[in-house]
Amino acid sequence: MMVLALVIGVATMSFKMASSSQVFHYTDTADPGNFANPANWEPGGVTGGCTPGETYPCEITVEDQQDLITQLDGKDNEDVLIMADNTRD
Numbered sequence: 001m002m003v004l005a006l007v008i009g010v011a012t013m014s015f016k017m018a019s020s021s022q023v024f025h026y027t028d029t030a031d032p033g034n035f036a037n038p039a040n041w042e043p044g045g046v047t048g049g050c051t052p053g054e055t056y057p058c059e060i061t062v063e064d065q066q067d068l069i070t071q072l073d074g075k076d077n078e079d080v081l082i083m084a085d086n087t088r089d
Contacts, residue, residue, distance in 0.1 A: 026057045035080035036072040053089025
């Protein structure tokens with residue numbers, strides 16, 4: 001019985017837990033500090049995709065809303081542009 005429990009435990013641990021991710025898109029202006037304000041990000045990608053450019057962040061992929069808040073904390077606009085999945089004008 002102990003061997004069966006050990007085999008089940010090892011088999012269960014060998015499977016990697018699936019991680020989830022969520023895309024958020026930026027909805028505000030380029031004013032200083034606005035890129036790092038979580039209130040300026042909406043869940044979901046941009047309909048039709050992002051028009052390439054360098055002025056605004058477009059989308060960012062994180063685990064969830066709380067992870068978005070954590071990732072943006074203490075960042076300035078330049079930092080957020082660097083960490084964004086893509087940018088737009």
